Amino acid sequence: MPLMPDRAAPSPAPPVLKRATLVDVAAHAGTSTISVSRALRRPAMVSEGLRARIMQAVQELGYVSDTAASALASRRSGVIGVLIPSVADAVFGDLLDGLYDAVAATPYTLQLGNTRSDAATEERLIRIHLGQRPAGLILAGIDQSSAARAALERAECPVVQIMDLTENPVDMQVGFSHHAAARTATGHLLARGYHAPAFIGARIDPRTERRLAGYREAMAEAGLAHRARVVTTPKPSSVGMGSTLFRRLRQYAPDADAVLCNDDDLALGALFAAQRAGLSVGREIGICGFNDLDVMAAAFPALTSVRTPRREIGAAALSMIATRLWDGDVAPPIRDLGFKLMVRASTERV
Amino acid sequence: MPLMPDRAAPSPAPPVLKRATLVDVAAHAGTSTISVSRALRRPAMVSEGLRARIMQAVQELGYVSDTAASALASRRSGVIGVLIPSVADAVFGDLLDGLYDAVAATPYTLQLGNTRSDAATEERLIRIHLGQRPAGLILAGIDQSSAARAALERAECPVVQIMDLTENPVDMQVGFSHHAAARTATGHLLARGYHAPAFIGARIDPRTERRLAGYREAMAEAGLAHRARVVTTPKPSSVGMGSTLFRRLRQYAPDADAVLCNDDDLALGALFAAQRAGLSVGREIGICGFNDLDVMAAAFPALTSVRTPRREIGAAALSMIATRLWDGDVAPPIRDLGFKLMVRASTERV
DNA sequence: CGGGTTATTGACAGCGCAATCATCGGTCAA
């Protein structure tokens, strides 16, 4: 398959379908194009009577605004860019669900970008998006490259960093503390009587690092820093990888009696591996996940996990951008949506 | 939060950041704007020397084409629309992953639409997308409303229906036969010695209907039509729902000794429910999923499933559109990417 | 009742790019 057009590329045939334009609508309603434009974008700026006439003409002609022309003339597109590390991950799926729900009630559209957890790709995508004069930009994470950060700070649109929290956001942010969440989960394991909780993680990224730090901090506070056990891999996370890491942990640290997993896939994999090893999950080995996907509550035994407000973060990010665009200011520009430990049978230890 | 701008909406400040335009690049390279445009879109149309000069100027000025202006002038945007029922579903996540991978090597961008499995929403989204003169359109499924179909047939861009196969596609299609896949899976259960395989499904959509028909056909061919047992719900699929449906099946049809699940989430839920009920999965009760997500192979016991080529479908759909746009014709315009039954312990029955 | 204000509407220009057509120099067969 050719990936770029060649000289032979057929020059596209001129469009046959003639769409209604502002001119058509204006003629139909007996007014000027600019009034039609205003009636559609800022209804309050035209009188009620004219607006009614215009709206009827729009209906009758089935007029749909040309986003390209609008973007060109106004130097501002109706596109909100969303940059996430993965489109296939359930965690970001929920986030997108919240975003798409929220955007449906606005005149904006979303434009997804897939950073593949790669800082250079993210930087490139940020540049491309900013080049198209987006209405706003939503970025997963707070760990943009410094060049990307510089570009973002010169951006003329609202920028929201999501999923995480930092002291110095580019603009606005909404998320929760991964550090605190992991600390809480580790504290729970210790409180339940597990003496040597371990940590497993895949595809170590900055968010994982912060969770790991939270785990370590909780261990240190309990005077158990010497019992901290960590097994990680740079490879992507998956259920199968969870099983692999669990087996690796058992080899490397047979004394570990609980495991805090960096995400739910790993926890599920750990569950299956523990079952294969004939361990009684909950009693002999505690398992705690992260994110609380639907599967965690349904598993047997049910798996403890940290519920993260993914859908809510999506909705909040969009709301913050809309508010900024229409009201000018958002207070507060930083929102901590928290998390919730969902305690279930997998960390019971009776 | 206000959902639409009011008259008070601040008129956006004029952009401060001056970007390089074609004019700037042309001046820098000592040529005309149109040659720059050509050098970027159809490199073969300008001489090597000029092209080199232009490319250098592009580099030096950090020129990025303005998609809005390009779309307006050419009456053709670089956007390929993708309409899927859900962004949070792992199945479509894999599809998107394939699409985003493939699109990265082309000058196009993807614009996602979320139909929420609703025909009216899909129709609306199709209209909106077609209104923006997309370079192509990718639609999940073959069950568009007749109005939507009519609009699509008048579309001036390539259209690919994916995930499924039909006799009369709008334009091109790539997918596999859900009917045949379910038929094969059911045949496998029967061949393995299960005498009364049942079917469970959630959120019945046309694809599910075709799978169900495949199940029924296999049962009928084996002379077991009278043993067909079907439990469904209009609610969305989830692991928890899989457990619920499994329990319902056990009540309604205690003689069922295997279950073909409409998707992997349901199969996982069935697994957990069976374990809760103390059933030996594989021997006493066979479980077969659909899609073969990563979790199926990792589960304990490992779950049999029908592997569907989701990522490949995404890549193929994009390739078909690119080929059509650049070469004019795609042969064949219909591609059956098949499926593969992954037999594992959950349907062993020894 | 007049100057000043506000609300409503319109004329016009231009956003940045690509389609179209024109131009020019060179090649080749007769």
Place this chain on the structure above:
DNA sequence: TTGACCGATGATTGCGCTGTCAATAACCCG
């Protein structure tokens, strides 16, 4: 040599919309 032809390049124009500013009507206060 010549005219048809082709590849390479450029000048002009307009895509459909919105920002700006101007014009008018309606209205206010003292």
